[in-house]
Amino acid sequence: MKLTAGPPQGPLSSAQGPIGNDHIAGIFEEIANLLEIDDANPFRILAYRNAARTIRALTFEVAELIASGEPLPKLRGIGVDLAGKINEIVSSGDCALHQRLRSTLPPGLVGLLSIAGLGPKRVKQLYHDLGIESAQQLCRAAQQGRIRHLPGFGEKMEARLLRAAQKGIGRDRRLPLAFVEPLAHELIEYLRQIPGVEQATVAGSLRRMRDTVGDIDLLVAAAPSVDVTAHFIEHPEIATVLVKGPMRVSVLLTSGMQVDVRVVEPEVYGAALVYFTGSKAHNITIRQRAQKLGLKLSEYGLFRARQCLASSTEVAVYQALGLPWITPELREDRGEVAAALKGRLPRLIELSDLKGDLHAHTRASDGGNSLEEMAFAATAAGLEYLAITEHSRSLRVAHGLDIERLLEQIDQIDALNARLQGMTLLKGIEVDILEDGSLDLPDDILQRLDLVVGAVHSHFELPLRQQTQRILRAMDHRYFSILAHPLCRLINQREPLNMDLPAIIKAASQRGCAMELNAQPRRMDLFDLQCQYAKDEGVLISINSDAHRCADFAYLRHGVAQARRAWLEAGDVLNTRSLAQLKVFLRDGARERPGRA
DNA sequence: GCCGTTTTCGGCCCGACTGTTTTCAGTCG
Secondary structure: OOOOOOOOOOOOOOOOOOOOHHHHHHHHHHHHHHHHHOOOOHHHHHHHHHHHHHHHOOOOOHHHHHHOOOOOOOEOOEOHHHHHHHHHHHHHOOOHHHHHHHHHOOOHHHHHOOOOOOOHHHHHHHHHHHOOOOHHHHHHHHHOOOOOOOOOOOHHHHHHHHHHHHHOOOOOOOEEHHHHHHHHHHHHHHHHHOOOEEEEEEOHHHHOOOOEEOEEEEEEEEOOOOOHHHHHOOOOOEEEEEEEOOOEEEEEEOOOOEEEEEEEOHHHHHHHHHHHHOOHHHHHHHHHHHHHOOOEEEOOEEEEOOEEEEOOOHHHHHHHOOOOOOOHHHOOOOOHHHHHHOOOOOOEOOHHHOOEEOOEOOOOOOOOOOHHHHHHHHHHOOOOEEEEEEEEOOOHHHOOEOHHHHHHHHHHHHHHHHHOOOOEEEEEEEEEEOOOOOEOOOHHHHOOOOEEEEEOOOOOOOOHHHHHHHHHHHHHOOOOOEEOOOOOOEOOOEOOOOOOHHHHHHHHHHHOOEEEEEOOOOOOEOOHHHHHHHHHOOOOEEEEOOEOOHHHHHHHHHHHHHHHHOOOEHHHEHHHOOHHHHHHHHHHHHHHOOOOO
16 A cells, blocks of 8 residues: 555646545545554455545546536445535545644654655554654653563664665655566576476556556566575675565665565466566455355465465456456546456557557757658658657757758758658658747647647646646647647656646647657656547547657557556557548547637 | 435544554555
């Protein structure tokens, strides 16, 4: 269970905006943490955690629904009491129970929970016996040797807590998927070299293709006689061994990334893979499904009493639960189990469905390759069309194109298209959305392009209303086709823009604009839930590499994975269209939009 | 605090590892 220090910012919420689902869920999680420290009924605590999980998984905004006057639908794990608290939070930003708990327990205690080795029981004991409320006080007490004397603690625990508090071990740090993948595959190869290892696979959030990865989970199948964990910790990249037993080992690499390895016997590989792939929430749901059938599911198999019904493959485990195999990208407990039971799992988009890429650069702006090189690379990536979308003149650091250079490139593309076989280059621009929402190039120039991709590259800090109006105004332009990297987030570097994304998605729907799912590893923008929300609102998603060099088309794979996590089918994605269909979309979109001139 | 195609009361996901203990509580995934 990930513990949260406070209500975090969620994908569809914003600092000064309406109360987002993540805000509500964050409050429920903090209530659960505080109740736990307060030694409340464990099942009451569980109810708050379950409710938080349910709310986070929704694809609509609760606050919006309430604002529209509609009653809250029946949600799993949310009864009369919690529904009342949701209403309270939506109308006031908080609820009385949360405030009462925060007034009786120091809020800093929740922060202590993020220290590795500290759970609610120990936090409570440290607070009651030694008055410890913060990491700093914890360090001081440990250095003075006061912790070792508490019942249940000891010298080792004291030293461990001191180390963890000082180093901040256990703090959340997630890296882009594409950065972690190569390392994980190298470790898999290393494990496969160990004599006696039959299989080794990536599991966890890496296998589910989450946009960011907090740790690397690896699963190994080997006979019990093989000491896999002892071999594994010999790997030169390992800096610290956190825990080590025969079945499990957790280490920190020199880079700081945590790696967890689980070892199982080959006969239970399938059940272990289900378990270790997660998500935790998905696991809980399928275990509840097992319970309903009078069965027990664990990483060792699906059991009726002591009889094992399935364990060797994932397919067998799901089948014995009365379910089809569920692809890892969907295993987030966002309704996939219910959909599977009804035979209504989506037919998810695949990489081979993509016919083109609608966002790419060349040397003309800040790319690294020529028009021709990019065209050949796109062809090699299996694409039939590629939009060249350089930056526009305001973005000087990226050598943005002015009118003259853009017209020059239009001619170059026409000339190149006459020579290309099986590949069509589209004439586009990644035009800057200026601070006031106007576009960086005049309409009569944009009109000459096949498509206009608009993006924010400056003034990231505008207040919510102004940022929202800026983007809405940009989308009003007659020739505006796609909003690129809508959030402008850079993972671990820049937070998403403070804007009313639901309003922007609704506007995109009305105006026939598409939204980009930018597949650059640091961007991955929009999030999966936001793509799903856009789909629900009838907005087409364009999965684009934003390629700056030939090799970047490989990023499309991650974009498709994120789209799959959003339950998108081929039909929900603009660039699965044939070139002819795409042109119809672009032309009709421009005709429907009001135009501002 | 929630929930029910055996239930409106009595359940609520499951197991490994650590450090503290002499059989287990706490934490973690």
